[in-house]
Amino acid sequence: MTEVPHEHGRQQRTWVPWLVTALVVLLAGGVLFLANRSSQQAQALAEQSRAAAEEAANRARDAEAARLQLAEKLAAAESERTKLATEKEQLSSEKEQLSQTVQEQEAELAKLKATYDDLQDKMKAEIANGAIKLSQDKGRIQVDLVDKVLFDSGDASISTRGQEVLTRLGGVLAKVEDKSIQVSGHTDDSPPSQKLQGTFPTNWELSVARAVNVVRFLQEKGGVPARRLVAAGYGEMRPVAANATPVGRARNRRIEILLMPDLPKQRNTAVVKRALADSTTPKNAVKPAKGTK
Numbered sequence: 001m002t003e004v005p006h007e008h009g010r011q012q013r014t015w016v017p018w019l020v021t022a023l024v025v026l027l028a029g030g031v032l033f034l035a036n037r038s039s040q041q042a043q044a045l046a047e048q049s050r051a052a053a054e055e056a057a058n059r060a061r062d063a064e065a066a067r068l069q070l071a072e073k074l075a076a077a078e079s080e081r082t083k084l085a086t087e088k089e090q091l092s093s094e095k096e097q098l099s100q101t102v103q104e105q106e107a108e109l110a111k112l113k114a115t116y117d118d119l120q121d122k123m124k125a126e127i128a129n130g131a132i133k134l135s136q137d138k139g140r141i142q143v144d145l146v147d148k149v150l151f152d153s154g155d156a157s158i159s160t161r162g163q164e165v166l167t168r169l170g171g172v173l174a175k176v177e178d179k180s181i182q183v184s185g186h187t188d189d190s191p192p193s194q195k196l197q198g199t200f201p202t203n204w205e206l207s208v209a210r211a212v213n214v215v216r217f218l219q220e221k222g223g224v225p226a227r228r229l230v231a232a233g234y235g236e237m238r239p240v241a242a243n244a245t246p247v248g249r250a251r252n253r254r255i256e257i258l259l260m261p262d263l264p265k266q267r268n269t270a271v272v273k274r275a276l277a278d279s280t281t282p283k284n285a286v287k288p289a290k291g292t293k
Contacts, residue, residue: 108178108261109139115259116141117177122168131164140260143169147210147253152195156200156209158217166214169257172220181224183259184232185211188239188249208233214255 116136124134126149133144150162156165163225173181192200200206211231216226241248 005271006079018060056120097156099227111134112139112141112259112261115172115179118172118175119143122172123165126165129283140258142259143257145255145257146250147255148250150214150255154196156206158213163217163221166217167221170218170224171220173259174223176228176259178261179228180230180260181218181228182230182256182260183211183214183218183233184234184256184258185209185214186234186238186252186254186256187236187242188241188252190249203235204233206233207235209256214257 009035039104062091113136116134119134119141120127123132123134123143126145127134131146131149135142135144145165149165150158152159187203187207189203191197192203192206196206200209208231211233219226219229236243236252239248239252240254241251243252
């Protein structure tokens, strides 16, 4: 028997392991390739997911910021609306109060004019001969009476003629409502006579005594409410003329009766402001108690 076929079979069996190895290597390479490709795809998907998540988070943050900004704008708009509503209500209230104040002021001035006309009518004789001067200005009425109309020379007691004049004057003043009536005494710069100095050491005492006596007469005989009356003495401190001449001194010896509107303070009307601005609290002012004798 020949040995050639046997050698041929052995050679054929020799390349089989190599084929199997090659096939295994190829298969392993394919598996590795597929595994690597899958890993890359998974990584790409993960990155896409992270990007999508980040984008979603950014959108959520932007949406929340926009919501908060809108909420702030709405709150500011509501606050502004409330403020405007309050201001509108205040303006409406102020307008109503102003209208009421204007009406009261007009009514007050109308009553003041009626009082002025009544005084002119009742005191026309004294006004005509210059014994009484009547004036109206800035919501006030002022009645100036020369001292000789009410008092005898150098005396603080009201004369018979003065009582008659004050009776007519009191008839008008008693009807006046919501007015403060200030009666002030004034003198010239000559000191009281030696006879009077025991009672009135200076012109302060003399001017105050005359004002108080007029106030008492207006209350007791004229029927003017005591709560509306104020007595004040200025002495020679507020002259209306020079004391260098007898005429000037005569003008300075006087009684002033000032009627001022007495509206409630909270109204704060222009009339009251002007009246108070022109009126000062005098030194040695005396307000008589009700029922003073």
